[in-house]
Amino acid sequence: MARIVLTADYTLMTDFRDLPLATFFSCIPTDFWQSRLAFRALAPSPPHTKGEARYAPYGLRKLEAALLRTFEREELVVAHPRHVNRFIGPETEIVGIHSMDPLGLGPVSMSFTNGGTLTPYTKACFEELCLSLPDGNRNFKVVLGGAGVWHFGFRPEEKDRLGIDHLVAGELDHVAGEIFQDIMDGTAPERIPEPLNPPRLEEIPPIVAPSMHGMVEVMRGCGRGCQFCEVTLRRLRYFSTEFIQHEASINARAGLTNAWLHSDDIFLYKVEDYKTMQPNSDAIKEIFQTVMDVKGIASGNPTHGTLSSVCADPELIADLTKILRVRSDNWIGLQSGLETGSVTLVEKVMPRKLLPFKPSEWPEVVLDSIKILNDNYWYPALTAIIGLPGETPEDAYDTCVLMDRMEKVSSNPHFIVAPLSFVPIGVLRGEDFYRPDEMIDEARFNVAYRCWKGILREIDETLWGFSKMPTIVKAIMNTIGRIGGRHVMGILERFGQRNGFKIWPPLA
Ligand code: SF4
Numbered sequence: 001m002a003r004i005v006l007t008a009d010y011t012l013m014t015d016f017r018d019l020p021l022a023t024f025f026s027c028i029p030t031d032f033w034q035s036r037l038a039f040r041a042l043a044p045s046p047p048h049t050k051g052e053a054r055y056a057p058y059g060l061r062k063l064e065a066a067l068l069r070t071f072e073r074e075e076l077v078v079a080h081p082r083h084v085n086r087f088i089g090p091e092t093e094i095v096g097i098h099s100m101d102p103l104g105l106g107p108v109s110m111s112f113t114n115g116g117t118l119t120p121y122t123k124a125c126f127e128e129l130c131l132s133l134p135d136g137n138r139n140f141k142v143v144l145g146g147a148g149v150w151h152f153g154f155r156p157e158e159k160d161r162l163g164i165d166h167l168v169a170g171e172l173d174h175v176a177g178e179i180f181q182d183i184m185d186g187t188a189p190e191r192i193p194e195p196l197n198p199p200r201l202e203e204i205p206p207i208v209a210p211s212m213h214g215m216v217e218v219m220r221g222c223g224r225g226c227q228f229c230e231v232t233l234r235r236l237r238y239f240s241t242e243f244i245q246h247e248a249s250i251n252a253r254a255g256l257t258n259a260w261l262h263s264d265d266i267f268l269y270k271v272e273d274y275k276t277m278q279p280n281s282d283a284i285k286e287i288f289q290t291v292m293d294v295k296g297i298a299s300g301n302p303t304h305g306t307l308s309s310v311c312a313d314p315e316l317i318a319d320l321t322k323i324l325r326v327r328s329d330n331w332i333g334l335q336s337g338l339e340t341g342s343v344t345l346v347e348k349v350m351p352r353k354l355l356p357f358k359p360s361e362w363p364e365v366v367l368d369s370i371k372i373l374n375d376n377y378w379y380p381a382l383t384a385i386i387g388l389p390g391e392t393p394e395d396a397y398d399t400c401v402l403m404d405r406m407e408k409v410s411s412n413p414h415f416i417v418a419p420l421s422f423v424p425i426g427v428l429r430g431e432d433f434y435r436p437d438e439m440i441d442e443a444r445f446n447v448a449y450r451c452w453k454g455i456l457r458e459i460d461e462t463l464w465g466f467s468k469m470p471t472i473v474k475a476i477m478n479t480i481g482r483i484g485g486r487h488v489m490g491i492l493e494r495f496g497q498r499n500g501f502k503i504w505p506p507l508a
Pocket residue numbers: 222223224225226229230231232264265306337353
């Protein structure tokens with residue numbers, strides 16, 4: 001039993017067998033047997049010790065570290081989501097839940113569930129967790145935090161149905177203890193306002209126990225200013241090499257030999273020239289080298305990075321390839337935003353994403369960067385936004401044209417583009433959600449179709465070679481991937497036919 005029990009929904013606690021990019025599977029629908037089979041195979045139960053989670057999402061580990069400044073270790077536990085009730089007793093005062101996509105309104109879920117008409121695993125697992133907590137005369141308060149808290153602004157009625165007492169958003173490193181104490185004292189409001197000032201670097205404690213995927217945070221914020229992005233509203237801060245090394249050592253000591261270096265754009269680490277956003281290659285190489293020098297770390301990869309920086313400094317990619325010991329039989333992934341193929345839209349909503357290049361150069365930047373990344377055995381996992389405010393059918397077809405050119409960038413290019421439905425966050429908060437079930441037209445249908453066609457091609461051509469797991473597991477995964485991919489294509493094709501949409505490009 002513990003006074004404070006922290007946990008996260010199952011999709012954030014499973015390691016998805018460490019398959020590259022498999023975390024996207026947390027957003028697949030629960031509605032079809034094919035997707036249920038895929039989830040069951042890909043999302044094993046997280047390891048635990050008597051119900052205590054061995055690894056936890058980085059954000060939850062940060063909260064744990066922050067609370068330990070106010071509370072004693074024995075008062076707090078981080079629990080496996082399906083063993084959480086083992087730790088709840090009369091002395092429990094708070095159950096804190098971390099979720100990224102509690103109601104399935106995130107862009108990936110909205111896209112994978114036809115605008116929320118189906119139920120993604122993120123939403124289903126979050127609901128399962130909330131409804132599994134002891135009911136009746138509760139002595140404890142349920143507090144929800146994490147990047148998905150904004151969902152309850154759109155679905156306020158869900159808060160009571162799921163038994164949530166308090167919602168808290170934003171960076172809490174410097175105020176977590178105070179907020180939890182107020183909740184215990186009964187003086188906190190239901191919606192706890194985001195702290196006016198984000199924490200300074202010295203107010204952010206390092207994690208004290210291992211994080212999922214060996215994740216360590218390199219920086220916070222992003223100065224590129226894309227209007228559809230929440231991250232850009234945060235102040236830029238960079239963690240020191242010592243801080244990053246310390247967190248990587250905690251993970252390495254727990255047996256995590258691969259390190260994910262998390263940022264929203266790794267190539268902005270300690271950037272010096274904000275006018276050009278030219279990467280500070282020495283600083284970037286130093287943090288990667290620092291992590292690779294940690295005893296027990298055998299490999300590493302960045303999480304996110306911008307394509308324009310890849311083009312701006314191809315030498316940096318080549319140097320990082322050597323530092324990270326990336327080879328032709330050991331590729332790494334990089335998540336990045338393609339967003340749109342339309343130069344007009346780029347100018348409107350993300351002109352700084354192109355720096356040091358001009359918006360008009362976006363298609364060439366995308367093509368060159370994919371080639372540079374692939375030449376260095378980096379696998380770009382891109383996202384395209386469908387339904388950006390002001391997007392015309394011509395803009396959507398520009399995205400189709402660009403994807404077509406991307407497939408010809410070399411004789412055997414490797415990348416995927418995941419289609420995301422626009423959700424109104426960042427500067428564009430207040431705009432409408434893009435609801436594909438009601439709003440889709442032939443042009444946007446073709447963007448989604450083209451993305452899925454590319455994903456299926458990659459499943460067929462590369463999944464076998466890129467997965468590192470026993471042959472039998474690999475065979476099962478490949479079979480599921482091929483069946484699942486064709487299932488999605490079948491749904492899309494039938495949907496297109498029903499609506500009279502023609503597949504682009506038209507047959508000659
Ligand atoms: S570059 Fe990425 S993280 Fe930065 S503002 Fe744009 S979308 Fe957000």
